[in-house]
Amino acid sequence: xxxxxxxxxxxxxxxxxxxxxxxxxxxxxxxxxxxxxxxxxxxxxxxxxxxxxxxxxxxxxxxxxxxxxxxxxxxxxxxxxxxxxxxxxxxxxxxxxxxxxxxxxxxxxxxxxxxxxxxxxxxxxxxxxxxxxxxxxxxxxxxxxxxxxxxxxxxxxxxxxxxxxxxxxxxxxxxxxxxxxxxxxxxxxxxxxxxxxxxxxxxx
Amino acid sequence: xxxxxxxxxxxxxxxxxxxxxxxxxxxxxxxxxxxxxxxxxxxxxxxxxxxxxxxxxxxxxxxxxxxxxxxxxxxxxxxxxxxxxxxxxxxxxxxxxxxx
Numbered sequence: 001x002x003x004x005x006x007x008x009x010x011x012x013x014x015x016x017x018x019x020x021x022x023x024x025x026x027x028x029x030x031x032x033x034x035x036x037x038x039x040x041x042x043x044x045x046x047x048x049x050x051x052x053x054x055x056x057x058x059x060x061x062x063x064x065x066x067x068x069x070x071x072x073x074x075x076x077x078x079x080x081x082x083x084x085x086x087x088x089x090x091x092x093x094x095x096x097x098x099x100x101x102x103x104x105x106x107x108x109x110x111x112x113x114x115x116x117x118x119x120x121x122x123x124x125x126x127x128x129x130x131x132x133x134x135x136x137x138x139x140x141x142x143x144x145x146x147x148x149x150x151x152x153x154x155x156x157x158x159x160x161x162x163x164x165x166x167x168x169x170x171x172x173x174x175x176x177x178x179x180x181x182x183x184x185x186x187x188x189x190x191x192x193x194x195x196x197x198x199x200x201x202x203x204x
Numbered sequence: 205x206x207x208x209x210x211x212x213x214x215x216x217x218x219x220x221x222x223x224x225x226x227x228x229x230x231x232x233x234x235x236x237x238x239x240x241x242x243x244x245x246x247x248x249x250x251x252x253x254x255x256x257x258x259x260x261x262x263x264x265x266x267x268x269x270x271x272x273x274x275x276x277x278x279x280x281x282x283x284x285x286x287x288x289x290x291x292x293x294x295x296x297x298x299x300x301x302x303x304x
């Protein structure tokens with residue numbers, strides 16, 4: 001099996017991809033990029049040759065860091081079943097960290113939920129990991145991501161500074177999309193990553 | 205301390221140094237002079253210097269006391285230069301600049 005190269009600046013973002021979560025997802029992607037890291041997630045690839053699980057395990061293998069949001073693990077009112085993808089990918093990340101090569105064992109992760117201690121009701125085995133609540137607030141998610149990455153020893157901009165820059169980015173996004181002849185809802189994850197990248201380079 | 209982004213851009217006569225969010229710019233004869241002046245602004249404050257080519261596209265970025273921005277993981281259908289042009293059209297609009 002080919003050895004996977006762990007990229008020290010890559011952060012795997014494991015979260016819901018539906019429209020109701022989009023504000024938090026955008027905020028996390030922005031914060032990760034602003035702090036000098038690269039946001040990765042399953043949305044970045046569309047290779048028909050790979051199964052979705054192959055895609056995800058490859059990305060997990062390449063990322064030194066992981067942000068796992070388990071706030072959407074609740075019953076669907078129609079089918080009465082919860083979504084298990086986020087806990088599954090969290091398990092894959094933990095397994096990689098536990099059983100992988102020395103470079104994989106240096107992985108670090110942040111677990112986010114809507115409320116503190118809610119996880120004890122459905123995934124109590126993760127007790128002892130770094131678990132924080134964002135209260136479904138994008139600004140709080142930015143603070144949690146910033147404080148977690150700052151705990152790795154890097155000197156980083158403050159959470160309030162990142163919140164202000166994110167607010168400015170979001171205020172400029174409609175004008176940017178208009179200039180690009182795009183609807184902001186049409187931006188894919190790779191588009192958003194590039195737009196955030198160019199915006200941060202041009203005006204920080 | 206708030207950070208600033210300085211753009212070294214081509215001007216009608218030579219080059220101009222303009223801070224993102226500012227309404228005016230400082231003229232220079234050569235690009236090198238503009239870059240040196242921008243560096244003086246960032247000796248103690250965090251920020252970045254965006255150096256443009258003669259055609260206006262971004263050639264290089266220097267980071268001062270700020271994390272270096274990583275390139276995106278995959279190639280987007282959008283092109284960086286197209287986004288840069290879209291940004292330049294609104295970059296210096298003071299309406300978008302909150303006090304840091």
